[in-house]
Amino acid sequence: xxxxxxxxxxxxxxxxxxxxxxxxxxxxxxxxxxxxxxxxxxxxxxxxxxxxxxxxxxxxxxxxxxxxxxxxxxxxxxxxxxxxxxxxxxxxxxxxxxxxxxxxxxxxxxxxxxxxxxxxxxxxxxxxxxxxxxxxxxxxxxxxxxxxxxxxxxxxxxxxxxxxxxxxxxxxxxxxxxxxxxxxxxxxxxxxxxxxxxxxxxxxxxxxxxxxxxxxxxxxxxxxxxxxxxxxxxxxxxxxxxxxxxxxxxxxxxxxxxxxxxxxxxxxxxxxxxxxxxxxxxxxxxxxxxxxxxxxxxxxxxxxxxxxxxxxxxxxxxxxxxxxxxxxxxxxxxxxxxxxxxxxxxxxxxxxxxxxxxxxxxxxxxxxxxxxxxxxxxxxxxxxxxxxxxxxxxxxxxxxxxxxxxxxxxxxxxxxxxxxxxxxxxxxxxxxxxxxxxxxxxxxxxxxxxxxxxxxxxxxxxxxxxxxxxxxxxxxxxxxxxxxxxxxxxxx
Numbered sequence: 001x002x003x004x005x006x007x008x009x010x011x012x013x014x015x016x017x018x019x020x021x022x023x024x025x026x027x028x029x030x031x032x033x034x035x036x037x038x039x040x041x042x043x044x045x046x047x048x049x050x051x052x053x054x055x056x057x058x059x060x061x062x063x064x065x066x067x068x069x070x071x072x073x074x075x076x077x078x079x080x081x082x083x084x085x086x087x088x089x090x091x092x093x094x095x096x097x098x099x100x101x102x103x104x105x106x107x108x109x110x111x112x113x114x115x116x117x118x119x120x121x122x123x124x125x126x127x128x129x130x131x132x133x134x135x136x137x138x139x140x141x142x143x144x145x146x147x148x149x150x151x152x153x154x155x156x157x158x159x160x161x162x163x164x165x166x167x168x169x170x171x172x173x174x175x176x177x178x179x180x181x182x183x184x185x186x187x188x189x190x191x192x193x194x195x196x197x198x199x200x201x202x203x204x205x206x207x208x209x210x211x212x213x214x215x216x217x218x219x220x221x222x223x224x225x226x227x228x229x230x231x232x233x234x235x236x237x238x239x240x241x242x243x244x245x246x247x248x249x250x251x252x253x254x255x256x257x258x259x260x261x262x263x264x265x266x267x268x269x270x271x272x273x274x275x276x277x278x279x280x281x282x283x284x285x286x287x288x289x290x291x292x293x294x295x296x297x298x299x300x301x302x303x304x305x306x307x308x309x310x311x312x313x314x315x316x317x318x319x320x321x322x323x324x325x326x327x328x329x330x331x332x333x334x335x336x337x338x339x340x341x342x343x344x345x346x347x348x349x350x351x352x353x354x355x356x357x358x359x360x361x362x363x364x365x366x367x368x369x370x371x372x373x374x375x376x377x378x379x380x381x382x383x384x385x386x387x388x389x390x391x392x393x394x395x396x397x398x399x400x401x402x403x404x405x406x407x408x409x410x411x412x413x414x415x416x417x418x419x420x421x422x423x424x425x426x427x428x429x430x431x432x433x434x435x436x437x438x439x440x441x442x443x444x445x446x447x448x449x450x451x452x453x454x455x456x457x458x459x460x461x462x463x464x465x466x467x468x469x470x471x472x473x474x475x476x477x478x479x480x481x482x483x484x485x486x487x488x489x490x491x492x
Contacts, residue, residue: 005184008194009053015198016046019205027212034081038208041077042201044070055183064112065105068126072101075133078204082140082156085211086147097136104129120174120181127171134163137204144211152210159204166196338376338466343421343486344369346379347414350386354394358410363397366411372421374466375490381462382486385470388455389425389482396429396480416488420468423484431476440472467491 020042027035051058051067058067079097083090111117111125137160144153173179173189180187347369358365393410406428415422432440441460463470467487474480 005186005190005194006053009049012194012197012201013046013049013053015201016042016049019201020046023205023209030216032212034084035212037077037084038081041074041081042205043074044077045074048074052183064122065109068108069101069105072104072133076101079136079140082137082144082208082211085215086140086143093136100133104133123181123183124171124174127167127174131164131167131171134160134167136160137163141207148211148214150210150214152207152214155203155207155210159200159207162196162200162203166193166200169193338378341374341377341379341382343372343374343382343423344414346383347386347412347423350383351390351412353387354390357394361394361397362408363394364407364409366409368411369414370416372414372416372488374421374486374488377466377486378462382466385459385462385484386423386425388459389484392455392482393425393427393429393480396427396431420488421486423486425482426479428479431478431480432472432474433476437472437474441470 020039023035024039048067048070051063051070055063055067057063076097080094083093107129108122108125112122117125138157139160141153141155141157141160144150144156147153170179170189170193173187174181178187179189348367351365351367355365390410390412397408397410409428411424411426413422413424413426415424441456460470463484463486469485470482472480472482
């Protein structure tokens with residue numbers, strides 16, 4: 001039996017204030033909204049308990065209405081704080097919890113002010129409705145446990161069960177008549193209620209504190225992981241900076257070769273065109289690198305944004321490298337380094353490089369190769385020509401599919417004639433429009449999306465450096481034939 005119910009109820013007030021105040025004080029430097037909301041709500045509920053402990057010492061609007069509103073709002077704030085540790089949108093759940101407060105007070109006011117129900121009835125209503133009000137602790141505890149699998153979540157769940165069971169026993173005691181029928185009557189259900197409240201408040205506070213500390217530790221780990229990733233991105237950025245410098249050096253060296261070369265007319269203008277072509281990806285690399293450096297220094301870059309910038313760096317890097325590679329083909333070896341070249345094997349090996357692409361596009365590759373060798377040539381440069389012609393033929397099928405019954409094909413013929421070797425690359429694609437036929441071999445001219453306008457100009461330059469000739473025939477809607485003639489014998 002409880003000799004002084006008022007005193008024991010005040011113990012609940014002390015538990016509320018001491019535990020919530022201790023957490024607030026201990027975590028005051030963490031600047032956590034959830035902690036402040038939890039502690040403030042708990043102390044608000046504790047203050048409400050003071051009014052309940054002196055229910056007959058205050059006006060009815062204080063002990064009945066103000067006290068209950070404070071208790072309801074305190075409970076609501078604690079539920080809000082717990083839900084903040086769950087992922088997702090909780091507006092619906094919070095709305096239901098808020099609606100419970102409004103509905104509860106509306107019904108209580110109706111019973112008291114309109115119907116004039118007495119204290120006994122109102123207390124039955126109070127304890128019965130509060131059984132529903134604390135069920136959310138069980139639900140949230142389960143959700144937190146599924147999310148984090150930690151002791152704190154299970155303590156919140158247990159606290160919800162204790163709240164619910166003790167309030168249900170008190171409500172049942174009122175309803176069945178074996179329990180306390182007034183606020184201060186010392187009966188067994190009152191004992192369960194007071195002890196249960198103390199236990200539940202204690203467990204919920206310990207649970208909340210453990211959840212908070214666990215999540216903060218997780219945040220630290222994530223920050224450390226992000227720091228490691230940032231360091232890795234910084235290293236990648238440094239590597240790209242080094243690569244950028246290499247590309248700049250290669251560009252200067254290439255332009256020097258171009259300026260000194262007498263291989264064809266207009267090399268001064270050609271150098272300017274290549275400089276312009278290279279400056280685009282190199283400038284993009286430099287800009288992205290500077291942007292990433294700035295954002296990393298300011299701590300304003302996310303993982304996804306950093307990955308996007310790095311992807312752009314890689315793309316521009318590859319573009320610049322491809323331009324340099326294509327230009328280098330012309331100048332790597334002088335003509336006096338030419339040697340005999342087995343064109344049959346060269347064409348067969350080069351064709352094998354595009355077999356997979358042709359298969360993917362559904363294009364049949366046909367080879368008609370006669371034994372053919374030239375006495376002087378550069379195998380690397382000639383392979384570049386064959387590869388350019390093959391890729392152009394496949395591009396025609398890829399970008400301009402035909403709607404006719406004839407299956408797409410690319411045919412490669414190698415003819416051994418008396419004084420020269422004739423290479424033909426034939427496709428039944430859509431052909432070349434008359435607009436582009438006029439400037440097909442000009443530098444920086446292309447009909448392909450994303451093309452650089454170098455391939456055919458480069459092929460023509462290489463063939464002319466081999467004292468050969470390249471030409472084409474094309475009928476829009478029917479296909480294209482490229483013909484390359486190379487001298488078989490060394491010319492004195």
